[in-house]
Structures are given as structure tokens and as C-alpha cells.
Amino acid sequence: MDDLLARVERHVRAHLDEDIGRIQTLIRQPSISSENRGIRETATMLYNDFQALGCREARIFETPGHPIVYGHLDAGAPKTLIAYFMYDTEAILEDQPWIAPPLAGNLVDFPPFGRCIVGRGAINTKGPMGAFLNAARAIQAVGGPLPVNLKFVAEGEEELGSWNLGEFIRKNATMLAADALLFPMPRQEADGRVTVALGSRRGVIFELECNGELWGRGPAKFGIHSGNRSLVDSPVSRLIEAVASMATDNGNRVLIDGFYDGALPPDAEQNELLDRLATQWNEEAFRGKLGVHGLIDGLHGRAALQRLMFTPELNIRGFHGGDVRPGDVTVSMAVLPHRAVAKMSVSLVPNMNKEDVANKIRAHLDRHGYRDVKMTLRPGTTTEPGSWGRVSVKDDIVAALLATYERFGVAPEIWPISPGGWPGHLFQKYLGTSLVAGGVGHGGRAHSPNEYLVVDGNDRVKGLVDCEVGFAATMQAFARR
Amino acid sequence: MDDLLARVERHVRAHLDEDIGRIQTLIRQPSISSENRGIRETATMLYNDFQALGCREARIFETPGHPIVYGHLDAGAPKTLIAYFMYDTEAILEDQPWIAPPLAGNLVDFPPFGRCIVGRGAINTKGPMGAFLNAARAIQAVGGPLPVNLKFVAEGEEELGSWNLGEFIRKNATMLAADALLFPMPRQEADGRVTVALGSRRGVIFELECNGELWGRGPAKFGIHSGNRSLVDSPVSRLIEAVASMATDNGNRVLIDGFYDGALPPDAEQNELLDRLATQWNEEAFRGKLGVHGLIDGLHGRAALQRLMFTPELNIRGFHGGDVRPGDVTVSMAVLPHRAVAKMSVSLVPNMNKEDVANKIRAHLDRHGYRDVKMTLRPGTTTEPGSWGRVSVKDDIVAALLATYERFGVAPEIWPISPGGWPGHLFQKYLGTSLVAGGVGHGGRAHSPNEYLVVDGNDRVKGLVDCEVGFAATMQAFARR
Known part of the structure; x- marks a missing residue:
């Protein structure tokens, strides 16, 4: 040495x-x-x-x-x-x-x-x-x-x-x-x-919120007694349906128009690296480290690696609305909540563009009737270089x-x-x-x-x-x- | 006096x-x-x-x-x-x-x-x-x-x-x-x-849970870095899709087979009471008390009252998964959560039966491929008299x-x-x-x-x-x- x-x-x-x-x-x-x-x-x-x-x-x-x-x-x-x-x-x-x-x-x-x-x-x-x-x-x-x-x-x-x-x-x-x-x-x-x-x-970090005030339906300012649910709309249900509209297959296939458009497939050098990597990769160790029994679509080897690196994702980091207290089924408040929030992110692959992806998400919500669902981008999302x-x-x-x-x-x-x-x-x-x-x-x-x-x-x-x-x-x- | x-x-x-x-x-x-x-x-x-x-x-x-x-x-x-x-x-x-x-x-x-x-x-x-x-x-x-x-x-x-x-x-x-x-x-x-x-x-109070352990996909025991989302399934996305499958129209129209079967329409005496009530009811005061701008389907008067009293509801009391911290969009953790929970309830109207409704919900989940989604009824739900x-x-x-x-x-x-x-x-x-x-x-x-x-x-x-x-x-x- x-x-x-x-x-x-x-x-x-x-x-x-x-x-x-x-x-x-x-x-x-x-x-x-x-x-x-x-x-x-x-x-x-x-x-x-x-x-x-x-x-x-x-x-x-x-x-x-x-x-x-x-x-x-x-x-x-x-x-x-x-x-x-x-x-x-x-x-x-x-x-x-x-x-x-x-x-x-x-x-x-x-x-x-x-x-x-x-x-x-x-x-x-x-x-x-x-x-x-x-x-x-x-x-x-x-x-x-x-x-x-x-x-x-x-x-x-x-x-x-x-x-x-x-x-x-x-x-x-x-x-x-x-x-x-x-x-x-x-x-x-x-x-x-x-x-x-x-x-x-890097990706796009954003938040979706539905509340009764913006929607003009459902409780506007505070959660109300759930006994009113038969006649009063639910912002939580609305946000769940809005988020569900964005993807299918357990969120794995994104339904937002043009979402995958910019994603480049691997080029020659990347394909070569993927080929070599597939012979080295220890999938079992990867799953063990994360505590995951099975991967998306049961993928293995090269296909799994290519999906991980070359497929953009739409992830739900958190979703909360109403009674979010931990505990068993007895910890359940008879409330019709007035708002719900989904914390989300999109990871981008070359050649995708943050602003473009953000615009497509907004357009999807609008087209599906969710104009009132508020979308907030992390500050700097559209001004950051690349x-x-x-x-x-x-x-x-x-x-x-x-x-x-x-x-x-x-x-x-x-x-x-x-x-x-x-x-x-x-x-x-x-x-x-x-x-x-x-x-x-x-x-x-x-x-x-x-x-x-x-x-x-x-x-x-x-x-x-x-x-x-x-x-x-x-x-x-x-x-x- | x-x-x-x-x-x-x-x-x-x-x-x-x-x-x-x-x-x-x-x-x-x-x-x-x-x-x-x-x-x-x-x-x-x-x-x-x-x-x-x-x-x-x-x-x-x-x-x-x-x-x-x-x-x-x-x-x-x-x-x-x-x-x-x-x-x-x-x-x-x-x-x-x-x-x-x-x-x-x-x-x-x-x-x-x-x-x-x-x-x-x-x-x-x-x-x-x-x-x-x-x-x-x-x-x-x-x-x-x-x-x-x-x-x-x-x-x-x-x-x-x-x-x-x-x-x-x-x-x-x-x-x-x-x-x-x-x-x-x-x-x-x-x-x-x-x-x-x-x-x-009274109604049926229950909880739905999706987690990676029961599902056999996604993180099993703890939330993982969201950078893995392209290859690892999301229990939160799955539960959102499962809950979304149960109803449409912002949760107002329940899609569970037979859900509305037992519900009796108002009988003669009840119709008479509804007729009279419709002339007395102050809808504006009702909305004002609850802080609600508009009612379901824009209903008013007798139709609104009948829906409130004679239509069973499927309510989401709370939904939580992953990062549920309050705050703005910067409060957002780059995590792929391992579990999500929906706290739900169904209010029943005569002549509905708790056990029957609970069974129909379970059957719906099973039929739509959500056998792994755990449904927990509030204790006593099926043994309670009426x-x-x-x-x-x-x-x-x-x-x-x-x-x-x-x-x-x-x-x-x-x-x-x-x-x-x-x-x-x-x-x-x-x-x-x-x-x-x-x-x-x-x-x-x-x-x-x-x-x-x-x-x-x-x-x-x-x-x-x-x-x-x-x-x-x-x-x-x-x-x-």
C-alpha cells in the first residue's frame, strides 16, 4: 500500500x-x-x-x-x-x-x-x-x-x-x-x-389536496359527524378517486396522457452495461435488503433492472385524510373529514422534463373533472436546470x-x-x-x-x-x- | 306552569x-x-x-x-x-x-x-x-x-x-x-x-389494510426509499385502488354487489312524515351548521331528506399511509410506504343487516382480486342484535x-x-x-x-x-x- x-x-x-x-x-x-x-x-x-x-x-x-x-x-x-x-x-x-x-x-x-x-x-x-x-x-x-x-x-x-x-x-x-x-x-x-x-x-415532488372549500361540496372547514354522509359529499372519497384515475395495476401503469413519452430506452452503451449487470446482480440480496417478497410484475434479472432504471414511476409517499390515528379498528372516529392530501412524486428518466410532466398531471386532473383538486409543486420544480x-x-x-x-x-x-x-x-x-x-x-x-x-x-x-x-x-x- | x-x-x-x-x-x-x-x-x-x-x-x-x-x-x-x-x-x-x-x-x-x-x-x-x-x-x-x-x-x-x-x-x-x-x-x-x-x-364500522407482508409484494415490514418505486409495488396505491373500486361518483354510488338490496323505501307513515318535514326543513340552516356549500347531487328539500334518512352510505372516516405529517408540500418524505389503512363505516337503514353488508364488502374485495386486503370488523358487529x-x-x-x-x-x-x-x-x-x-x-x-x-x-x-x-x-x- x-x-x-x-x-x-x-x-x-x-x-x-x-x-x-x-x-x-x-x-x-x-x-x-x-x-x-x-x-x-x-x-x-x-x-x-x-x-x-x-x-x-x-x-x-x-x-x-x-x-x-x-x-x-x-x-x-x-x-x-x-x-x-x-x-x-x-x-x-x-x-x-x-x-x-x-x-x-x-x-x-x-x-x-x-x-x-x-x-x-x-x-x-x-x-x-x-x-x-x-x-x-x-x-x-x-x-x-x-x-x-x-x-x-x-x-x-x-x-x-x-x-x-x-x-x-x-x-x-x-x-x-x-x-x-x-x-x-x-x-x-x-x-x-x-x-x-x-x-x-431527480424527480417532481408534488401534493394533491381536495377540500370542501375548494370543491364547493362536502364539509368546507372542519370534519363533521359521519351521520351526515348520506347527504354530504366526501373530499376523501373524491381524492381517492382522483388519485386512482392516474394509474392502474396497483399504481404501476400510469394513465396520464403522454406520461411515458419522453422516456428514452437504454442506448447501446447502457444496454451493454445492463447485459453485464444482469449477470452480476443479486436479486435476492436486493429484495432482502428492502424486505420485499416479490417485484413488480414478477420481474427478474435484466427486465427488472431495466424497469428500475428506465421506467419513470408515480409514487404515493403518503396519503392522509380524517382520522389518521394509529391503532386497531376501535380507533375510528365517526367523522366525515373535510380534506385529504396525497403526497406524491414522479421520478424522471432521461429525456423527461419536470415542467412537462407537471403540466401533464395537471391536464389529467382537469380533463377528468378534478379542476378543484389543488396541485402544489415543490418550490423550484419548474425553474431548476435539468x-x-x-x-x-x-x-x-x-x-x-x-x-x-x-x-x-x-x-x-x-x-x-x-x-x-x-x-x-x-x-x-x-x-x-x-x-x-x-x-x-x-x-x-x-x-x-x-x-x-x-x-x-x-x-x-x-x-x-x-x-x-x-x-x-x-x-x-x-x-x- | x-x-x-x-x-x-x-x-x-x-x-x-x-x-x-x-x-x-x-x-x-x-x-x-x-x-x-x-x-x-x-x-x-x-x-x-x-x-x-x-x-x-x-x-x-x-x-x-x-x-x-x-x-x-x-x-x-x-x-x-x-x-x-x-x-x-x-x-x-x-x-x-x-x-x-x-x-x-x-x-x-x-x-x-x-x-x-x-x-x-x-x-x-x-x-x-x-x-x-x-x-x-x-x-x-x-x-x-x-x-x-x-x-x-x-x-x-x-x-x-x-x-x-x-x-x-x-x-x-x-x-x-x-x-x-x-x-x-x-x-x-x-x-x-x-x-x-x-x-x-347503527352501522358497520370496519378497517381495510393493505401491507406488503400480506400482499407478498411491496415492502413487507417498513417503508423504503422511494427511489425503488419503479421496481417495487406500493401497498398504498393498491389500497387506494381497492377503495376506489367500491364506489363511484366521489364515493356516493356504491358499487358493491347487492349493497342497496335490503334498504326499504319509506312506508306510508314515513312518506307522510317526509312530506310534512319537507315543508318545515330549513336546508340553509342545515348546511350552515355543518359548513357545507352544496349537498350531494345538488339535492334539495324532500329528495335531500329522503336521501339522508333512507340511503345507506359508505363513509371513509380516515385514510392513512406513509408520510401523514401535516404541513405544506415541503413536508414530504421520499418513502415508499409498506402499509395503508382505510377506516370506514356503513350506515344502515331498515331492513339492512350488518352481517350481510359485511359479507358483501368482503365478497366485493375478493371478487376484485383483493383477497390480501385485510378487513377487520369492529368487535361485536356480527353478534349484536339488530x-x-x-x-x-x-x-x-x-x-x-x-x-x-x-x-x-x-x-x-x-x-x-x-x-x-x-x-x-x-x-x-x-x-x-x-x-x-x-x-x-x-x-x-x-x-x-x-x-x-x-x-x-x-x-x-x-x-x-x-x-x-x-x-x-x-x-x-x-x-x-
């Missing part, structure tokens, strides 16, 4: 408890963007971290939403890498069972991985962010030098759709100039395989990541498109940088209960030490290309 | 603050049956009240659910009246705006009614129960005698569907023997009119109530069927007693925010003094028939 990486590894091993502690500190500071909970405190915490690391410039940039924290760690190196961070997390839903308090970041023995950090943000993405900062700190501690200059960009609205990030990049393109972007993210699966998903994409970005498997930052995996003996699967959304393409748009998300190590349950990041590891997945050394290795490999 | 009633009125006027205070005490003791909150404490409170009133026998009867409190106030009178009480209330939903704390029972100036008691249970039915007990206390305080013996039966599960009340009556028929039943309930509308709804009815009861406008207790209204100069509208549910028919079934709900005075917003009971009153609606004197008048009128 290179001298630098060997020194880093010794240092991390000797100081692992401190590294774990820094990740726990991040998790213990809530930063739930959708509830505006702890956002400002977390931004300040990161600002202090960037300063302590010796960033020449560290600054909290205000936006119309949550602030963006920037730090420039100038090592005098020829190349500069943007480390994209998100410091916000998803919420903690009440009906989700956690084995440890979600904001404690406790170390829990999680067979077969040994000790893991469990908590909201453990993998998505306070754990990886903390590990990357630990790696930079370790490089400095052992005398470095840092192989690349680092520009940290930490946003607090990733879970809201990054709706102020694009404008920030556009306005600060000179300051942000870099050679590539890395989203530090341990991507090993539980069985040790690792995936490299090329590019990034919904997806593509990169080549040959780009330097991708190659550096692949070299890292090779160094750790991990064979990568190349996914032509990232199924999950992240905003890398916004940087590509304004800075021209290539981008990739990755790292060795393992975590899981993003957006679910018992979100975790592996600390110990086993013979298949790497632990936190290798995760941090791996980030150093990727910096070094990128510097050498 | 009769000497007794004059004495009672003087007494109530002189002690009104105490009477208000007793009602407030009841409201301040929560008793939300669906949350098992404060039930036992409220039962004990009532037991003490019954004893303090001089009940020869007072007892808390255990049931498989919440206890029933019984008290027998023997006045040595020839006739005995059951006063049916419910000591439980509905819940307080979080999305409902209250002008005063719902468990404080504050006196609030509520134009045009003057002071009102505002709080959960103010009208449904701690206010009326307290007023009736105040009336009995006042009769005793002025030397009485009580015109009738009273048997108090106070259940704590009315809002759950009274599922242990039938068995209690069956087992204790001898103890409960009586000449009639009164459900004390100020029934004036805001414009002073009063309705007498004949008989009682779903509705009819009484004649000529029955003594109805006549006594009508005489009371006449005494107070209030012209009654006779409704052939009660739109709202209550369990009077269970007493009719086992004891053969006629039954009626009524009283002078006014309150409103049952099951809604800002539930209230009028204390002062105005030139149209009676206040609490008349409400209590009115209960004494009904006892007296019943005794004299």
Missing part, C-alpha cells in the same frame, strides 16, 4: 473512537429539513468543522431556504475535487419501529456486520460525510499532503429536492470551479458487492473510484442510471464537472427505521477504517490520473 | 353556576374511548354522582370493553324511565382548530347564543348528561317528588359502536325493566326549530317529549329515522321499551372542533335553565300519560 494510505490507516485505527464520536455528534444534532428542525445548528456545526480542518475560506451561504455551507481546503495541489455533502436528513415517521433511538447514533451490534452506528442519517448521509471529513483530517494528521484540493459544498435541502442548490452553483461558479465531484457514499451491499451508478437524476445528468464510465472520477474498489478487492457492478435521486447533475450543468457517488463500506435502511453504518465489518463488507482509508485512496487515485 | 316545574326553575336559576360547574367537571375529565383515555376515572366519577343522588343501587359493571355504570333512583313512582347516557367522547384530531382548549370546558361567548360551554363532549353528550343529572338533583332539592323512577345506564363505548351494551342489557333485563327510554339531548337547531328523529340505527329500531310518534315517551316542546313553544319537526347512530334499539330488543332522544336547548359541532352547549340562549334557542327544566317536564309528562 502507498505510504500515505498506510500512514492514514494506522492513524485511523489508532483514533477510531474519535472518528466514531464525530459521526455520532452529527447524528445527535437533528437536521430534519422537512420539519426545519436543527438545520441552522447543523450548518453552524459544519462551518466550525470546516474551519477546524483549516479551510482557507469557510462560509455559510444564505438561500431562500436552508443555508449552504462551503469550505475550501486548499492543499496547493494541481487538482480540485468537490466533495458534495448533504447535512439534512429525512424525518422519523411515528409508525416506524427502531431498535435504538433514531437520534442517539448508538453503537449497536448488528449481525453479521459487528458494531454499527444506528440512527437517522447514519448512511444518508451524516455517517459518510463524517467519515470523509475524518479521512481528510487523518491525511493532515499524518503530515499529508492532501492529494487534491477539496471544496466542500454541504446543502441542507437534499431531502426537499435541493431546490436552492442550482441557483447557488450558478451564482458561485467561479468559486466552485473544480475538476470533478465526489459524493462520498459507502456503496457496498451486504454481500460485499459494490455498485457504481452513473450520473444522477432533471438528470449522465457521465461516462471512463471519466477520471469514475475511474478513480473503480481503482479504489480494485485496491480493496471489491468487484463493482456498473449501473447505467442511479435509481435514487441526488443533485450531482446541477454541478455538471454549471461547472461541467463529472460526478460520481461511492466509497467502500456498507450501510443501509436510508429513509427507513434502523438506518445504519457499519463500523466493524466482516469478511464481505468493509468497516469504517477502510471506508475512511478508501476516501483517501480515491483522492489519491484521482490526483494521479 | 306546574308547581314542581316552577320550583325547579327557581332552584336552577339560583344555582346555575353550580350546574355549569358540574358539566365542566365532566368535560375536564377526558374520556376518549377510542384511545382508552380517562375511561375508568369517568366511570368512577359517574358512580359517585349516582350515589350522591341517592341511587338505591349504583354499580360499575365490567364488560369485555369499557365499564357500564348503572344507577337506580327509586322514587316509588308508578313508572320507570331509563335515562341512557354515554360517558365517552370522540377524539380530538390534531388538524382541527379549536377556539378554546377542548378539554377545558370554558365558558365562551358564542354569538348569537351568549355564553356556551365549549369542549369535547359539550353536546355529545357530557353536557346533556350533566344537565339531566342537574334536573334530577333540582327536583330532589325542591322536595320533589321525582315524577318517575330513573334507571341510569351510562356506557363508555358509544363512540366505538356500543359493542358490549347489547349483552349487558340481555343479561340484566330484569334489573333494567322500565316503561320507556330517554336519551337526554337538547335538539333545537340554531334557529329554534327542534327535530324529533324516531328510532335509532342494527335499527323503529318507534311510533304515538308512543308515550315520544308524546311526552312533544308535550315538552309544546310547553316551551317549540314546534317540532318529525324525522322518520335518526340519521346519526345511537343504540336505543338494543334496549327495545331486550326490554320492549320505546325510546326517544330529545330535549330543549341547543348545542352543536358533535365530532367537530368547537363542540358547544348553549348556556344563555336567545330569543330562538333555550338556554341551560330551560334545558334542565325541560327534562323535568318530560319526566312529568311521561308520568301523567
Whole structure:
């Protein structure tokens, strides 16, 4: 192993408890963007971290939403890498069972991985962010030098759709100039395989509401006694019918006119990647990780992979109306509710366009008589530049990541498109940088209960030490290309 | 005015603050049956009240659910009246705006009614129960005698569907023997009119659940990242389609085979009552009270009244799945939920049968491929004796109530069927007693925010003094028939 990486590894091993502690500190500071909970405190915490690391410039940039924290760690190196961070997390839903308090970041023995950090943000993405900062700190501690200059960009609205990030990049393109972007993210699966998903994409987040006031029928302002239902209309029933009109086959086949029009089928390179991936993909592990017995339409193998990456979806994130109290059938209020809300999203694939899709949804509702159903788009949906970005498997930052995996003996699967959304393409748009998300190590349950990041590891997945050394290795490999 | 009633009125006027205070005490003791909150404490409170009133026998009867409190106030009178009480209330939903704390029972100036008691249970039915007990206390305080013996039966599960009340009556028929039943309930509308709804009815309360475990598709145990939606099924979408399949026209036309089969059209007497009612009914006041701009199908007058009383309904009390957090579109979690629940009910009209309706719903789901959708009936649904009861406008207790209204100069509208549910028919079934709900005075917003009971009153609606004197008048009128 290179001298630098060997020194880093010794240092991390000797100081692992401190590294774990820094990740726990991040998790213990809530930063739930959708509830505006702890956002400002977390931004300040990161600002202090960037300063302590010796960033020449560290600054909290205000936006119309949550602030963006920037730090420039100038090592005098020829190349500069943007480390994209998100410091916000998803919420903690009440009906989700956690084995440890979600904001404690406790170390829990999680067979077969040994000790893991469990908590909201453990993998998505306070754990990886903390590990990357630990790696930079370790490089400095052992005398470095840092192989690349680092520009940290930490946003607090990733879970809201990054709706102020694009404008920030556009306005600060000179300051942000870099050679590539890395989203530090341990991507090993539980069985040790690792995936490299090329590019990034984003979707349309929206909400539908039906209420008696807008409709002019049903209770206008408050829920009323259900004994009136025979003569009074139900906004909940109306919204259920409106949502049901948008798709069939359990929501899997969208009936909105032109919904699938923009979706490009895989091109030659993507087909080749899909062919290869189909021979590597462990469907059972995929289902096991998510706790899913069977996939849509009973799909398997290549067909399943192609559907996951190349078919846009219409998802219902939540639906609520009237009595939403948990409990058994006795927890049931005799009410005719006055409103209902569907929280929805559409994931887009190339070459689809957000504004176009949003317009088609609105047109569908209007055409089916649901003019009164209020559709609210997430702010910024129609002004944001682009919904997806593509990169080549040959780009330097991708190659550096692949070299890292090779160094750790991990064979990568190349996914032509990232199924999950992240905003890398916004940087590509304004800075021209290539981008990739990755790292060795393992975590899981993003957006679910018992979100975790592996600390110990086993013979298949790497632990936190290798995760941090791996980030150093990727910096070094990128510097050498 | 009769000497007794004059004495009672003087007494109530002189002690009104105490009477208000007793009602407030009841409201301040929560008793939300669906949350098992404060039930036992409220039962004990009532037991003490019954004893303090001089009940020869007072007892808390255990049931498989919440206890029933019984008290027998023997006045040595020839006739005995059951006063049916419910000591439980509905819940307080979080999305409902209250002008005063719902468990404080504050006196609030509520134009045009003057002071009102505002709080959960103010009208449904701690206010009326307290007023009736105040009336009995006042009769005793002025030397009485009580015109009738009273048997108090106070259940704590009315809002759950009274599922242990039938068995209690069956087992204790001898103890409960009586000449009639009164459900004390100020029934004036805001414009002073009063309705007498004949008989009682009840419905089927049930819950539908779809989850990935039962379905064998979609996330089985917990919500997962929505980035997987293109390949993983959605239990929320499935339940929305299942519920949508059960009805059309915004839920107003039920598509379940045979759903309307048992429903009897109005008979000759009921048609006559409907004809007369149509000339009296103030539709505008009805809509105003409920905050409803327009009724189903734009119905008016007799057609509206007939639909309200003679058409069974399929109501969605609540629907929840995934992210049910309140807030704007930014409060939206990128989750593919693992389960969804629809809380539903069917109100029945004569001659429908609960078990039959429940079976038809299940058969509908099965026939449409929703065998995995779990349907849970409220306990007791299929074992309870009957779903509705009819009484004649000529029955003594109805006549006594009508005489009371006449005494107070209030012209009654006779409704052939009660739109709202209550369990009077269970007493009719086992004891053969006629039954009626009524009283002078006014309150409103049952099951809604800002539930209230009028204390002062105005030139149209009676206040609490008349409400209590009115209960004494009904006892007296019943005794004299």
C-alpha cells in the first residue's frame, strides 16, 4: 500500500473512537429539513468543522431556504475535487419501529456486520460525510499532503429536492470551479458487492389536496359527524378517486396522457452495461435488503433492472385524510373529514422534463373533472436546470473510484442510471464537472427505521477504517490520473 | 306552569353556576374511548354522582370493553324511565382548530347564543348528561317528588359502536325493566326549530389494510426509499385502488354487489312524515351548521331528506399511509410506504343487516382480486342484535317529549329515522321499551372542533335553565300519560 494510505490507516485505527464520536455528534444534532428542525445548528456545526480542518475560506451561504455551507481546503495541489455533502436528513415517521433511538447514533451490534452506528442519517448521509471529513483530517494528521484540493459544498435541502442548490452553483461558479465531484457514499451491499451508478437524476415532488372549500361540496372547514354522509359529499372519497384515475395495476401503469413519452430506452452503451449487470446482480440480496417478497410484475434479472432504471414511476409517499390515528379498528372516529392530501412524486428518466410532466398531471386532473383538486409543486420544480445528468464510465472520477474498489478487492457492478435521486447533475450543468457517488463500506435502511453504518465489518463488507482509508485512496487515485 | 316545574326553575336559576360547574367537571375529565383515555376515572366519577343522588343501587359493571355504570333512583313512582347516557367522547384530531382548549370546558361567548360551554363532549353528550343529572338533583332539592323512577345506564363505548351494551342489557333485563327510554339531548337547531328523529340505527364500522407482508409484494415490514418505486409495488396505491373500486361518483354510488338490496323505501307513515318535514326543513340552516356549500347531487328539500334518512352510505372516516405529517408540500418524505389503512363505516337503514353488508364488502374485495386486503370488523358487529329500531310518534315517551316542546313553544319537526347512530334499539330488543332522544336547548359541532352547549340562549334557542327544566317536564309528562 502507498505510504500515505498506510500512514492514514494506522492513524485511523489508532483514533477510531474519535472518528466514531464525530459521526455520532452529527447524528445527535437533528437536521430534519422537512420539519426545519436543527438545520441552522447543523450548518453552524459544519462551518466550525470546516474551519477546524483549516479551510482557507469557510462560509455559510444564505438561500431562500436552508443555508449552504462551503469550505475550501486548499492543499496547493494541481487538482480540485468537490466533495458534495448533504447535512439534512429525512424525518422519523411515528409508525416506524427502531431498535435504538433514531437520534442517539448508538453503537449497536448488528449481525453479521459487528458494531454499527444506528440512527437517522447514519448512511444518508451524516455517517459518510463524517467519515470523509475524518479521512481528510487523518491525511493532515499524518503530515499529508492532501492529494487534491477539496471544496466542500454541504446543502441542507437534499431531502426537499435541493431546490436552492442550482441557483447557488450558478451564482458561485467561479468559486466552485473544480475538476470533478465526489459524493462520498459507502456503496457496498451486504454481500460485499459494490455498485457504481452513473450520473444522477431527480424527480417532481408534488401534493394533491381536495377540500370542501375548494370543491364547493362536502364539509368546507372542519370534519363533521359521519351521520351526515348520506347527504354530504366526501373530499376523501373524491381524492381517492382522483388519485386512482392516474394509474392502474396497483399504481404501476400510469394513465396520464403522454406520461411515458419522453422516456428514452437504454442506448447501446447502457444496454451493454445492463447485459453485464444482469449477470452480476443479486436479486435476492436486493429484495432482502428492502424486505420485499416479490417485484413488480414478477420481474427478474435484466427486465427488472431495466424497469428500475428506465421506467419513470408515480409514487404515493403518503396519503392522509380524517382520522389518521394509529391503532386497531376501535380507533375510528365517526367523522366525515373535510380534506385529504396525497403526497406524491414522479421520478424522471432521461429525456423527461419536470415542467412537462407537471403540466401533464395537471391536464389529467382537469380533463377528468378534478379542476378543484389543488396541485402544489415543490418550490423550484419548474425553474431548476435539468432533471438528470449522465457521465461516462471512463471519466477520471469514475475511474478513480473503480481503482479504489480494485485496491480493496471489491468487484463493482456498473449501473447505467442511479435509481435514487441526488443533485450531482446541477454541478455538471454549471461547472461541467463529472460526478460520481461511492466509497467502500456498507450501510443501509436510508429513509427507513434502523438506518445504519457499519463500523466493524466482516469478511464481505468493509468497516469504517477502510471506508475512511478508501476516501483517501480515491483522492489519491484521482490526483494521479 | 306546574308547581314542581316552577320550583325547579327557581332552584336552577339560583344555582346555575353550580350546574355549569358540574358539566365542566365532566368535560375536564377526558374520556376518549377510542384511545382508552380517562375511561375508568369517568366511570368512577359517574358512580359517585349516582350515589350522591341517592341511587338505591349504583354499580360499575365490567364488560369485555369499557365499564357500564348503572344507577337506580327509586322514587316509588308508578313508572320507570331509563335515562341512557354515554360517558365517552370522540377524539380530538390534531388538524382541527379549536377556539378554546377542548378539554377545558370554558365558558365562551358564542354569538348569537351568549355564553356556551365549549369542549369535547359539550353536546355529545357530557353536557346533556350533566344537565339531566342537574334536573334530577333540582327536583330532589325542591322536595320533589321525582315524577318517575330513573334507571341510569351510562356506557363508555358509544363512540366505538356500543359493542358490549347489547349483552349487558340481555343479561340484566330484569334489573333494567322500565316503561320507556330517554336519551337526554337538547335538539333545537340554531334557529329554534327542534327535530324529533324516531328510532335509532347503527352501522358497520370496519378497517381495510393493505401491507406488503400480506400482499407478498411491496415492502413487507417498513417503508423504503422511494427511489425503488419503479421496481417495487406500493401497498398504498393498491389500497387506494381497492377503495376506489367500491364506489363511484366521489364515493356516493356504491358499487358493491347487492349493497342497496335490503334498504326499504319509506312506508306510508314515513312518506307522510317526509312530506310534512319537507315543508318545515330549513336546508340553509342545515348546511350552515355543518359548513357545507352544496349537498350531494345538488339535492334539495324532500329528495335531500329522503336521501339522508333512507340511503345507506359508505363513509371513509380516515385514510392513512406513509408520510401523514401535516404541513405544506415541503413536508414530504421520499418513502415508499409498506402499509395503508382505510377506516370506514356503513350506515344502515331498515331492513339492512350488518352481517350481510359485511359479507358483501368482503365478497366485493375478493371478487376484485383483493383477497390480501385485510378487513377487520369492529368487535361485536356480527353478534349484536339488530342494527335499527323503529318507534311510533304515538308512543308515550315520544308524546311526552312533544308535550315538552309544546310547553316551551317549540314546534317540532318529525324525522322518520335518526340519521346519526345511537343504540336505543338494543334496549327495545331486550326490554320492549320505546325510546326517544330529545330535549330543549341547543348545542352543536358533535365530532367537530368547537363542540358547544348553549348556556344563555336567545330569543330562538333555550338556554341551560330551560334545558334542565325541560327534562323535568318530560319526566312529568311521561308520568301523567
